[in-house]
Amino acid sequence: MLKVENICKTFNKGSINEKIALDNLSLFLGDGEFVTVIGGNGAGKSTFLNCIAGVYEIDAGRILLDNTDISYSPEHKRSKYIGRVFQDPLMGTAFDMTIEENLAIAYTRGKPKGLRPGISKADTALFREKLALLDLGLENRVKEKVGRLSGGQRQALTLLMATIVKPKLLLLDEHTAALDPSIAKKVFKLTEEIVKGEKLCTIMITHNMKAALEHGTRTIMMHEGKIIMDLNSKEKEGVTVEWLIEQFNRKSGTELDNDRMLLG
Amino acid sequence: MTMLMSLAATLQGSMELGIIYAIMALGVFISFRTLNIPDLTVDSSFALGAAVSAVMASIGQPFIGLALAFLAGCFAGVFTALLTTKLKIQPLLSGILMMLALYSINLKVMGGKPNIPLLNKPVMFSFLQRLDLGKYAKLLFLVLILALIVVLLYFFLKTKLGFALRATGDNDKMVRALGVNTDITIIIGLAVSNGLVALAGAIIAQYQSFADVSMGIGMVVIGLASVIIGEVLFSVKTLMRRLIAVALGAILYRLIITIALWLGMPPTDLKLVSAVIVAAALSMTVIKERALSFKSRRANSRRYKGGQV
Numbered sequence: 001m002l003k004v005e006n007i008c009k010t011f012n013k014g015s016i017n018e019k020i021a022l023d024n025l026s027l028f029l030g031d032g033e034f035v036t037v038i039g040g041n042g043a044g045k046s047t048f049l050n051c052i053a054g055v056y057e058i059d060a061g062r063i064l065l066d067n068t069d070i071s072y073s074p075e076h077k078r079s080k081y082i083g084r085v086f087q088d089p090l091m092g093t094a095f096d097m098t099i100e101e102n103l104a105i106a107y108t109r110g111k112p113k114g115l116r117p118g119i120s121k122a123d124t125a126l127f128r129e130k131l132a133l134l135d136l137g138l139e140n141r142v143k144e145k146v147g148r149l150s151g152g153q154r155q156a157l158t159l160l161m162a163t164i165v166k167p168k169l170l171l172l173d174e175h176t177a178a179l180d181p182s183i184a185k186k187v188f189k190l191t192e193e194i195v196k197g198e199k200l201c202t203i204m205i206t207h208n209m210k211a212a213l214e215h216g217t218r219t220i221m222m223h224e225g226k227i228i229m230d231l232n233s234k235e236k237e238g239v240t241v242e243w244l245i246e247q248f249n250r251k252s253g254t255e256l257d258n259d260r261m262l263l264g
Numbered sequence: 265m266t267m268l269m270s271l272a273a274t275l276q277g278s279m280e281l282g283i284i285y286a287i288m289a290l291g292v293f294i295s296f297r298t299l300n301i302p303d304l305t306v307d308s309s310f311a312l313g314a315a316v317s318a319v320m321a322s323i324g325q326p327f328i329g330l331a332l333a334f335l336a337g338c339f340a341g342v343f344t345a346l347l348t349t350k351l352k353i354q355p356l357l358s359g360i361l362m363m364l365a366l367y368s369i370n371l372k373v374m375g376g377k378p379n380i381p382l383l384n385k386p387v388m389f390s391f392l393q394r395l396d397l398g399k400y401a402k403l404l405f406l407v408l409i410l411a412l413i414v415v416l417l418y419f420f421l422k423t424k425l426g427f428a429l430r431a432t433g434d435n436d437k438m439v440r441a442l443g444v445n446t447d448i449t450i451i452i453g454l455a456v457s458n459g460l461v462a463l464a465g466a467i468i469a470q471y472q473s474f475a476d477v478s479m480g481i482g483m484v485v486i487g488l489a490s491v492i493i494g495e496v497l498f499s500v501k502t503l504m505r506r507l508i509a510v511a512l513g514a515i516l517y518r519l520i521i522t523i524a525l526w527l528g529m530p531p532t533d534l535k536l537v538s539a540v541i542v543a544a545a546l547s548m549t550v551i552k553e554r555a556l557s558f559k560s561r562r563a564n565s566r567r568y569k570g571g572q573v
Binding site: 007032053074075076078079080082083086090091092093094095101102104105108109111113114115116117118161162243 | 393401420422423424425426427428430431435438440441442443444445446447537
């Protein structure tokens with residue numbers, strides 16, 4: 001499904017601030033695979049996702065999605081097939097537009113935008129139905145502006161927007177990092193439900209080691225732009241956070257330093 | 265008594281002008297609020313519209329002049345948008361560059377003359393005289409045009425394309441993540457914006473039977489003032505109300521200026537006053553916050569005034 005072959009990305013090339021973010025990184029993801037990504041600060045996790053999404057252009061290597069080379073296609077074109085949820089709850093929605101208007105934009109993902117009415121009656125019915133699945137009472141607030149929602153509600157909505165048209169790939173960049181632990185848990189649960197229900201090929205970065213082990217069918221650990229550990233679902237069984245940290249220290253030769261890392 | 269009658273006539277005139285400026289303000293609303301881009305092209309696209317309209321009216325085609333003026337404004341907006349999106353020039357600078365370039369182009373449109381008088385030429389209002397509808401005919405005609413534009417703009421902003429446009433101003437990153445080419449939405453948005461501005465310029469030229477190459481100077485500021493006055497004074501809960509608020513803001517702004525002039529303000533101070541109004545309106549939130557924090561600080565220090573530490 002997703003094939004990332006030897007991609008490299010260096011920021012500020014040739015300057016004193018040169019930073020190798022991705023170093024010959026390769027990853028193959030099968031259909032419906034759900035990978036969680038962990039790693040320290042500056043390991044290149046977000047850069048990795050941004051390169052797949054087309055926010056940054058890669059320096060070398062190639063990216064294939066469904067056997068199509070998307071290495072150099074612009075961000076908005078890739079977005080037809082890639083759903084994204086960002087860390088910042090403000091980033092995923094248009095605050096000055098209503099819930100149903102936001103969903104309507106998401107619902108035309110990949111389709112030309114014409115001069116037809118933005119929302120039909122059938123659309124509203126569908127949106128209410130989908131919102132009800134989030135179990136946040138948003139189905140009764142479709143005409144309210146998104147600016148009035150809490151961070152957790154926005155992330156749940158963004159998740160719905162990213163998946164309302166089934167994407168070929170779902171990218172989650174620490175989408176619970178800015179939320180309260182209890183709300184984060186709920187968003188994790190929603191993520192799991194949607195990803196499993198739709199059998200979505202998913203990459204989820206998380207700072208929560210425990211969540212990384214609990215969720216997904218595979219866990220990879222990144223360090224200095226490389227994948228230094230790759231556990232499949234069988235290998236993940238019985239793995240503890242302590243073991244993971246020990247492995248990290250041994251393989252990277254440094255101490256794990258993610259200032260937001262949650263161990264428990 | 266005669267003074268009051270002259271005031272009534274003046275106010276009616278300024279209402280009419282205000283309605284025409286409302287069309288321009290709606291254009292500024294699209295760039296400034298909907299797309300969140302401060303577009304300075306407005307000053308010149310207004311004059312461009314006036315120039316095109318005057319040239320066409322002077323050869324006996326006032327209505328075709330309006331249509332062509334709108335299209336010319338759209339083109340101006342497209343060029344500004346291309347500078348911003350494709351060449352990555354800052355929006356403010358793109359607008360300034362287009363403003364400068366259009367000045368020369370406007371002169372070319374006007375055949376090298378700095379102004380075109382339209383005395384005794386048929387204009388868009390000429391047919392009203394034949395219908396003999398009384399002294400409010402012009403006003404009603406203009407209200408109709410404005411209402412039509414507000415309704416059309418409302419429906420446009422409620423289409424799928426309109427959604428994409430509004431979301432681009434709100435959060436361009438999110439819109440790209442949802443598969444929208446934000447370059448295209450910005451191009452379309454600035455085209456519609458400057459089209460409306462040019463249309464307003466076109467109507468003004470025929471209304472006052474006169475086009476001048478420098479008649480657009482300060483138009484951005486008037487547009488901004490109208491948008492802000494409208495938003496502060498009227499309800500902006502729904503999109504329709506917001507559009508109406510902007511239109512009313514423009515009319516109110518014109519009335520305020522008229523009354524100030526009537527009270528004896530020299531016309532040469534007009535631009536200074538406009539700038540002051542906009543600066544005050546833009547800084548309103550900051551001033552409010554400062555005032556509140558000043559109050560709470562003073563109340564707080566009073567609480568500790570007993571001298572005990």
